[in-house]
Amino acid sequence: MLKSLNRSLRVVSLSLACVLVATFTAPARAADVKPNVLFIAIDDLNDWVGVLDGHPQAHTPNIDRLAKRGVLFTRAYCAAPACNPSRAALMTGILPSTSGVYLNPNPWRQSPVLKNAVTIPQHFMAHGYRAIGSGKIYHGAYPDPASWDNYWPAKNQQRPPDPSPPNKPLNTLPNTRHFDWGPIDAKDADMGDVQVADWVIGKLTQEINKPTFLACGFYRPHLPWFVPRKYFNDLPLDGVQLPKVLKNDLDDVPPAGVKMARPQGDHARVTKANQWHRAVQAYLASVRFTDAQVGRVLDGLDASGKADHTIIVLWTDHGWNLGEKQHWRKFALWENTTRTPMIWVVPKGLSDKLVAGTKPGTRVDTPVSLTDIYPTLIDLCGLKPNKALQGQSLTPLLADANAKWDRPALTTHGRNNHALRSKHFRYIRYADGSEELYDHRNDPEEWTNVAGVAKYAKVKRELAKWLPKDNVPVMVKEKKSDKKVKKNNKKKTESGAKP
Ligand SMILES: [Ca+2]
Ligand SMILES: [Ca+2]
Numbered sequence: 001m002l003k004s005l006n007r008s009l010r011v012v013s014l015s016l017a018c019v020l021v022a023t024f025t026a027p028a029r030a031a032d033v034k035p036n037v038l039f040i041a042i043d044d045l046n047d048w049v050g051v052l053d054g055h056p057q058a059h060t061p062n063i064d065r066l067a068k069r070g071v072l073f074t075r076a077y078c079a080a081p082a083c084n085p086s087r088a089a090l091m092t093g094i095l096p097s098t099s100g101v102y103l104n105p106n107p108w109r110q111s112p113v114l115k116n117a118v119t120i121p122q123h124f125m126a127h128g129y130r131a132i133g134s135g136k137i138y139h140g141a142y143p144d145p146a147s148w149d150n151y152w153p154a155k156n157q158q159r160p161p162d163p164s165p166p167n168k169p170l171n172t173l174p175n176t177r178h179f180d181w182g183p184i185d186a187k188d189a190d191m192g193d194v195q196v197a198d199w200v201i202g203k204l205t206q207e208i209n210k211p212t213f214l215a216c217g218f219y220r221p222h223l224p225w226f227v228p229r230k231y232f233n234d235l236p237l238d239g240v241q242l243p244k245v246l247k248n249d250l251d252d253v254p255p256a257g258v259k260m261a262r263p264q265g266d267h268a269r270v271t272k273a274n275q276w277h278r279a280v281q282a283y284l285a286s287v288r289f290t291d292a293q294v295g296r297v298l299d300g301l302d303a304s305g306k307a308d309h310t311i312i313v314l315w316t317d318h319g320w321n322l323g324e325k326q327h328w329r330k331f332a333l334w335e336n337t338t339r340t341p342m343i344w345v346v347p348k349g350l351s352d353k354l355v356a357g358t359k360p361g362t363r364v365d366t367p368v369s370l371t372d373i374y375p376t377l378i379d380l381c382g383l384k385p386n387k388a389l390q391g392q393s394l395t396p397l398l399a400d401a402n403a404k405w406d407r408p409a410l411t412t413h414g415r416n417n418h419a420l421r422s423k424h425f426r427y428i429r430y431a432d433g434s435e436e437l438y439d440h441r442n443d444p445e446e447w448t449n450v451a452g453v454a455k456y457a458k459v460k461r462e463l464a465k466w467l468p469k470d471n472v473p474v475m476v477k478e479k480k481s482d483k484k485v486k487k488n489n490k491k492k493t494e495s496g497a498k499p
Helices: 002-025 061-069 083-092 120-125 192-206 255-261 263-272 276-304 370-381 395-399 454-464 480-494
Strands: 036-042 071-077 130-135 150-152 181-184 212-218 225-228 310-316 339-345 362-364 409-412 418-421 425-429 435-439
Touching: 036 276, 061 276, 061 310, 061 339, 071 395, 071 409, 071 418, 083 120, 083 370, 120 130, 120 212, 120 370, 130 192, 181 276, 192 212, 192 276, 212 276, 225 276, 255 263, 263 276, 276 310, 310 370, 339 370, 370 395, 425 454, 435 454
Parallel strands: 036 212, 036 310, 071 362, 130 150, 130 212, 181 225
Antiparallel strands: 071 339, 310 339, 409 418, 418 425, 425 435
16 A cells, blocks of 8 residues: 555656656757757768669668658759768868869878868857767768767777678679679678667667767668678569660760760679679669668657657769769769768757758659758857868758758869759760760760850859859878778778688
């Protein structure tokens, strides 16, 4: 009797306490609460995602359900079509043409412009946040310990090793290095990205008690496309569909563009070894694997009870060609190499700038840049502005998918080679002055270069106004010592446990 009375009293006092806590922490207005940020990066994922419809066999139920929960940008473009310059620009908000960080071998923190640049997580730390993370956020060779309070596996080693098959290369290509693919007999738990997700889920459930910027960087579908066999199961080789390709597509591309495509390189090797279908199969399988990890992290967030208090942004660092224009990888200025999935979820009442939150299932078709992520986060979380930023806040588009937006999306590959993407056009201008123009109203695959057609002169002129005025020289070159560091990092991350 006494015991049950005690229990009742405890329940009553606990309920009272809950009411009090709820009352004390309930925000008078949105700005009183600092939202958490879950910042999910995926490496080398193009538009082969269900909601972007880039490939009929793309199967990404988890990225799709995230998109349905918030706003999907269907035309988001990288600042540079390579890991290092894209990520350096995204994380600092400063364009390659301003920083001189154009390519992968440019150690970005050595650029005089970026040396003291305040990265996104640094800006959050300066505003009372804890910045933590795991996985690939910066390019592998150039992690940034200054960006984090805590990182796993370590501030200078962003990701754990991946399993590697004993009988490489699986795709039979000579001198493949990581240009290799196929199923491996590894368990999910052996995979670096699974361990990264585990760590992030652990932090979500245990430790988000103060405003936290939590980064989660997935490495697949970056090469090599080695993922556990089960992700290949529903993709029989004889049913794999190649991307849409036009024969002789490069015939109307100027030499500067053909040089980027390198048709005698990867494409010749892949087709000669009869590996095109296997490559597409392995990329699709790698995308499925990563999508599963995204799903685990989203489930972790929901189970943590913090979802209502967390802004989510998901992005990938650039697109990828798998034989379109006889081109493979990124490193070029076309739609497929520059387009990336980008998704935002802002819960209701979290942001003064977007009190209603994002409306589930919204699609924004306006072309935007990944350099817009930084100012958007500042805007949504009510942080002080960072004057160095060159992007612009996406908040107007998050609030209204049809909001006015004049600026085309800019992508730069190497010094003074640029692409501008407007609603209907892609305009490419190479350093030697040669051009491509594609009219997406009737040419979504960018097969017909209309740069020389008189009626498009005005379109080119209007777009050219948005080309950067300054194109600083390459400011940082890879040093011998960096090459050594890179080699060691590579060893650390690729020679892991054998499956
Ligand atoms: Ca990448
Ligand atoms: Ca063509």
